[in-house]
Amino acid sequence: MSLALRVYAASSSSPFKPLDARLVLADGSVWKGTAFGARGTATGEVVFNTSLTGYQEILTDPSYAGQFVSFTCPHIGNVGTNTDDEESTKVHLGATIIHELSPMVSNHRNQKDLDTYLKEQNVLGIEGVDTRAITLRLRETGCLNGTISTDDSLSDDELLEMAKSFDIEGKDLISTVTTAEPYEWKDSTDEEWEFAGDGGAQRVKVVAYDFGVKRNILRRLASYGCDITVVPASFPADEVIAMNPDGVFLSNGPGDPSAVPYAVENTKKLVGKYPIFGICMGHQVLGQALGGSTYKLKFGHHGGNHPCKNIIAEGIQQVEITAQNHNFAVDVSAIGGDVMTSHINLNDQSCAGIESAEKQCFGIQYHPEASPGPHDADPAFKKFVDMCRA
Numbered sequence: 001m002s003l004a005l006r007v008y009a010a011s012s013s014s015p016f017k018p019l020d021a022r023l024v025l026a027d028g029s030v031w032k033g034t035a036f037g038a039r040g041t042a043t044g045e046v047v048f049n050t051s052l053t054g055y056q057e058i059l060t061d062p063s064y065a066g067q068f069v070s071f072t073c074p075h076i077g078n079v080g081t082n083t084d085d086e087e088s089t090k091v092h093l094g095a096t097i098i099h100e101l102s103p104m105v106s107n108h109r110n111q112k113d114l115d116t117y118l119k120e121q122n123v124l125g126i127e128g129v130d131t132r133a134i135t136l137r138l139r140e141t142g143c144l145n146g147t148i149s150t151d152d153s154l155s156d157d158e159l160l161e162m163a164k165s166f167d168i169e170g171k172d173l174i175s176t177v178t179t180a181e182p183y184e185w186k187d188s189t190d191e192e193w194e195f196a197g198d199g200g201a202q203r204v205k206v207v208a209y210d211f212g213v214k215r216n217i218l219r220r221l222a223s224y225g226c227d228i229t230v231v232p233a234s235f236p237a238d239e240v241i242a243m244n245p246d247g248v249f250l251s252n253g254p255g256d257p258s259a260v261p262y263a264v265e266n267t268k269k270l271v272g273k274y275p276i277f278g279i280c281m282g283h284q285v286l287g288q289a290l291g292g293s294t295y296k297l298k299f300g301h302h303g304g305n306h307p308c309k310n311i312i313a314e315g316i317q318q319v320e321i322t323a324q325n326h327n328f329a330v331d332v333s334a335i336g337g338d339v340m341t342s343h344i345n346l347n348d349q350s351c352a353g354i355e356s357a358e359k360q361c362f363g364i365q366y367h368p369e370a371s372p373g374p375h376d377a378d379p380a381f382k383k384f385v386d387m388c389r390a
């Protein structure tokens with residue numbers, strides 16, 4: 001048996017990729033790698049995501065605006081990209097950090113390789129860096145800001161200064177990603193998603209606040225029977241009331257939930273009047289509207305395997321394996337009345353869900369729409385639609 005030799009094309013001078021990009025973290029560490037996607041310089045908050053699938057859904061999730069995602073999955077780009085897997089109109093994260101960009105794309109759904117896709121979206125990528133070491137560092141230090149650059153004229157110190165002067169806290173980022181005008185949403189998920197057996201024959205009218213909404217959330221709501229009007233993040237509550245909906249949905253979204261008081265004020269006016277369901281940023285806005293506050297976690301939760309336990313379900317102690325993407329959490333200590341913590345994240349015991357039976361509202365810190373991730377939490381959509389029907 002002969003050993004297959006790896007032969008490099010005679011004309012391409014070297015099999016080794018140039019170290020033409022740098023990531024400088026705010027702790028002063030410098031990570032050299034190879035550029036892909038766009039060229040230039042960008043600064044953001046670096047988070048690690050442990051999902052093994054779904055990089056394109058992650059890239060296009062508006063909740064990542066202002067952040068760089070470092071993928072712990074060591075091999076990214078193997079299935080290319082396609083328009084069906086976009087969770088919004090564009091790539092929202094600031095830059096992509098990976099260990100290895102797949103040298104080939106092999107998937108029947110591929111339309112464009114990741115390198116070309118990110119170039120067209122003007123988003124930087126760096127590959128060839130030790131993403132395991134970055135993850136271990138972030139777990140030690142907590143989230144760090146970073147600057148990625150392909151510009152040789154900028155020194156490491158200059159890039160470090162840029163990283164240090166960046167701050168995601170206290171900034172309203174939902175206003176940068178929300179829709180400019182209200183619109184109707186009709187699309188449902190494909191047949192393979194209809195495992196829940198509720199085709200949504202009895203329709204309900206839902207107003208969905210767009211804080212940076214992912215498409216699969218709207219699709220799942222539509223599949224369960226919602227006729228949805230998506231409205232901008234600052235849409236006045238009085239106008240929602242004038243629309244006379246059966247329920248109000250509060251979406252996911254980027255940045256600091258304590259920096260969007262207008263969303264909290266609008267939600268306060270709607271709580272108790274309509275069933276309300278919040279996901280991630282929507283859960284954090286609802287938590288504040290009910291009297292709670294939010295705080296920043298050390299390095300957040302970003303991945304597809306976070307166990308959350310339902311602590312109020314009767315009988316069995318139900319655990320859902322969930323998709324997550326958040327850096328902030330709700331502090332429930334100041335919330336009164338009948339509002340209960342419904343779920344906790346079993347990795348760190350943080351609040352993963354709240355619920356008020358009296359006010360007919362609930363919020364979850366994780367993503368029942370998956371995209372990417374497991375479907376365990378999908379019944380949350382049905383729970384909301386049942387509340388709207390009642």
Ligand SMILES: NC(=O)CC[C@H](N)C(=O)O
Nearest residue numbers: 253255280281326327328
């Ligand atoms: N996915 C989300 O909605 C994220 C919420 C918020 N931006 C956070 O980081 O906690």
